Amino acid sequence: MQTNIVTERLFINDITLDDKVFMLELLNTDGWKRFIGDRNVNNEEEASAYIQKIIDNPKFGYFTVRLKEEGTTIGMVSMIRRDYFEHDDIGFAFLPVYEGKGYAYEAASAVLNHPSTLSAHSRILATALKTNKSSVRLLERLGLVFDREINVENKELLLYSIEIDQLLLNQLTSRFFSVFSNVNHQKPDWESIPEICLTESTFIKKSGLDEEIYNLNAFIEPRRQILSDGTLTGFAESEINHKTGIYGNIAQRYSTYEKSGTLNGIPFKATGNKIFQFIKTRKGWKISSVVWEDFNLL
Secondary structure (H helix, E strand, O other), X not given: OOOEEEOOOEEEEXXXXXXXXXXXXXXXXXXXXXXXXXXXXXXXXXXXXXXXXXXHOOOEEEEEEEEOOOOOEEEEEEEEOOOOXXXXXXXXXXXXXXXXXXXXXXXXXXXXXOHHHHHHOOEEEEEEEOOOHHHHHHHHHXXXXXXXXXXXXXXXXXXXXXXXXXXXXXXXXXXXXXXXXXXXXXXXXXXXHHHHEEEEEEEEEEEOOEEEEEEHHHHHHHHHHHOXXXXXXXXXXXXXXXXXXXXXXXXXXXXXXXXEEEEOOEEEEEEEEEEEEEEEEOOEEEEEEEEEEEEOOO
């Protein structure tokens, strides 16, 4: 199956023999040799042979990353089933001039969250040398969690992992927050609500020791009105931090969030807490309840 992924700034495609010049350069960067290893690829012919081995190995998936605007190949993301692991291992490497610009996160996140990845795996692994601080930071930003230290070919590695269900819950939560955005005249995606929430979902707003309890329609309708009639404009809400527990086919997530907009002509910012409860249905994970409390109005 051919992989073609498009992000805001990047094209991500299966590696081909046409990528030999790029691969030759990448394999001989200081970063690759120091953190991954010297592959002794010294010319285009050897680079072609190296790529061909990747293409011929069903356990290897290598994807090149190109800039949309310029078409320049800047890096790669890999998904590899290594002999000493039960699950695929995600990796990434970029040319030095393109590091520190968010491209590695954008590309690796797109591969991790692509439907072909989510449908084919139950868990994803990743490794990094202790000294490779930038890779460790990126793995943690992607949501992978430190598992343990391992020794592979006399190298001390940090092993990270993430469950596919965790990725799916990350996506679901992000979709929930984005539904209510009308920044830059964006229209809230009300049609996606049945895909995100159970019809019987419960929503509870806490204000001190008081609470307001809504069913799905009672929660949605007033928000649909104020987000479309000019009462609330430029509104956006996003998750800052989260902790998720998955217990079989049920899950719970504690989130801190921030939101901002203009209400009745007055700009505002606020932070708060949310607790999501999820259940896994025959159609995938859905939100069954949300409890939230705003605080620190700015």
